[in-house]
Amino acid sequence: MDGSEYLNNTEICPFCTASIKNTKETILRVKEEYNYKDIEHLNNMLKVFSSLHLYFSEETYKQIEKITNNISGITDENREFLFSIKREAEVLVNQLRRLKNIGFVALEKENRIADALGAYKIDLGNFAHFKSELSREKANIINKTLDKMLEKARDLSIEISQQKRSVQQTIRNYSKEINIFLHCAGYDYTVSIENEENSENYHLKIKHKQCNNNIGQINNYLSYGERNAFALVLFMYSAIKDNPDLIVLDDPISSFDGNKKFAILNMLFKNANSLRGKTVLLLTHEFSTVIDSLKNMKRLEGLVNADFLSNKRGRLKEVSVNVDNIKSFHEIARENISSQIDTINKLIYLRRLLELINPKSMAYEMLSSLFHKRAVPSKKLSSTDFEDMNEAEISEANNEIRKHIGDFDYATEYQKIIDNEKLKQLYRDAKSDYERIQLYRVRFNQNSSNEVIRKYINETFHVENDFLFQLNPCEYDTVPYFVIVECNLEMLGTDEIETEE
Structure with a gap:
């Protein structure tokens, strides 16, 4: 590459060591025409094309091979052809990157998950330069995996629709009871079920009693305890609907204030539209919950069995508690x-x-x-x-x-x-x-x-x-x-x- 710098220092060709007495002018003209950096970049690019030849269609590979072997250089048409391959490759790579990053974050804002997943499938009909057997094999693997996800997404979509209808019906049926509970517990909110405009989606709407507007970002307005109270009530109605053999409540009300504890407990076991009469295992550190269940809620008399549990060195001990054990x-x-x-x-x-x-x-x-x-x-x-x-x-x-x-x-x-x-x-x-x-x-x-x-x-x-x-x-x-x-x-x-x- 640097041989031309020595042409004026010797009568011997720095490239082939022959005499340059009659060829010096020709060699200098080659230097003017030949840009070795361009050729170096072109060679590197052609090596890439060569290494990926199994992914190219037969017609595309033949054309690349023809360009590679053309000693007269690359024409504008050749360059445009190579650029068209590059553009298709970029689109394909971006789609593969989207597939690699698919997950909750990528799909959380999609209303129709099945449609969103369908957009990730690879259609080689859009990639004329890559219609090879190996490309089809890779695309089929990806598309079959997406088909399995689509099948699950459709099942999930059905379940979500059923859940939405269930929540909608639950709120409509029990909104009066929920609002009475919120009032008695000292929560200045009311609930209702409303559907989105031009949509089949229904949402639980919460309003403050002193404001007609719906609360948008719940986390910005409701405290942790208030959100838990709503969750407990909705869980109760969900459990009533599902009618499981056993319901487990793990210390559900210990974080609430005293008056709210009783209001929530009363709501959970108040009447027919509650967990009363169902098999419920309620675990708590709060003795006041035991007092309320055994002593203060007469409607539960005969329905509640209480036990005191202790654990020492891995040995669990259980002692029965009845109303006579609650003493001053x-x-x-x-x-x-x-x-x-x-x-x-x-x-x-x-x-x-x-x-x-x-x-x-x-x-x-x-x-x-x-x-x-x-x-x-x-x-x-x-x-x-x-x-x-x-x-x-x-x-x-x-x-x-x-x-x-x-x-x-x-x-x-x-x-x-x-x-x-x-x-x-x-x-x-x-x-x-x-x-x-x-x-x-x-x-x-x-x-x-x-x-x-x-x-x-x-x-x-x-x-x-x-x-x-x-x-x-x-x-x-x-x-x-x-x-x-x-x-x-x-x-x-x-x-x-x-x-x-």
């Missing part, structure tokens, strides 16, 4: 004070009962002194100041405590509380984890270094937030397992303890 804290405290548990645990319940009834009584002060391991009972003057109780105050406190626990003796119980080995033995002998964490709290007055566990234990040692109605924690294993594991480690030095079944 006052009932539970008195029941456990009169039971056969150790006096220390009885006194803990009594202290919590007194905290609820009369937290300023001398009996409460005496029990607080006992659990804070004061040898002499004292009364609290401020957050940091205490004063020893006098004889009259001690007598008053003893009399009140002995109304509940007849053999109470401060000195005896104090010796038990300061004896760590005794507390450890009581901890081992306790019949429930709830009793254990009370004993743990007595021994470790500062409680755990873990803030979550410390808060849990402190709340159970005093009056709990849900003291109004609850299950007896000595009968139902309400203590989270990770809490008792931490207590076991600090109390016994091991994370396991043998318990009676």
Whole structure:
């Protein structure tokens, strides 16, 4: 390529080493006519055409071969012919790329999926240069796959149409009930079913009571809880229509406010147009759901079976719950004070009962002194100041405590509380984890270094937030397992303890 640069430096041809005495002018003229870069690009292009020859029609390949072997160069007609092949190839490649990227995003805005998929099929009648056996083979593979998708799309289209009609009919049948529910639950919305103009498509329309316009982008207006409420109601009507053997609701209302929880539960099991009378498994962490189902919704009496589930080390335990098990804290405290548990645990319940009834009584002060391991009972003057109780105050406190626990003796119980080995033995002998964490709290007055566990234990040692109605924690294993594991480690030095079944 660079040989012509040396023509003026020698009488020998830099290309063939022959004498250039009579040919130098001819060689220089070749340089003027010959653009090696154009030829290099042309050769590369023709190599591409050659490597793809199996995809070209027989006529196209013969013409390419003819152009390749033409020593006189490429004419304008040849160039246009090659460009026509390039244009067809670009269209075909773009269609293949669309096929490669086909998916939900590509089809989500298509109203008629079957028609949209049909547009992806490859018709070699539109690609005259590529009508070869190999091209047909590849196109057939793609088209057969699309035919299978089209078959499924048509089935899906039928099901979607059926679903649309079902939703339409459901909303029309139950829109009055849905709107009553929305009103009672405090949602300022109404629903209706409307069809699109010049369309068979129907949509659930939601309006705010203070606005006549339909809400467009639901996510921009409705909160997560409001969307869930709508979803639950529509699910209920869908389940009524499908009439399955079993309906599972996994903690469906725990994220709602108190008044909305009952409104939703009431809607789900209200009357004939509800899940009432069907087999429903409702799982929940909310005890208020159990209270409402067993105690407050009289229409469900005899229809609901409730069970308390606990899971420790992979062992699932189930304990039946009935309306008689739902007790006030006052009932539970008195029941456990009169039971056969150790006096220390009885006194803990009594202290919590007194905290609820009369937290300023001398009996409460005496029990607080006992659990804070004061040898002499004292009364609290401020957050940091205490004063020893006098004889009259001690007598008053003893009399009140002995109304509940007849053999109470401060000195005896104090010796038990300061004896760590005794507390450890009581901890081992306790019949429930709830009793254990009370004993743990007595021994470790500062409680755990873990803030979550410390808060849990402190709340159970005093009056709990849900003291109004609850299950007896000595009968139902309400203590989270990770809490008792931490207590076991600090109390016994091991994370396991043998318990009676």
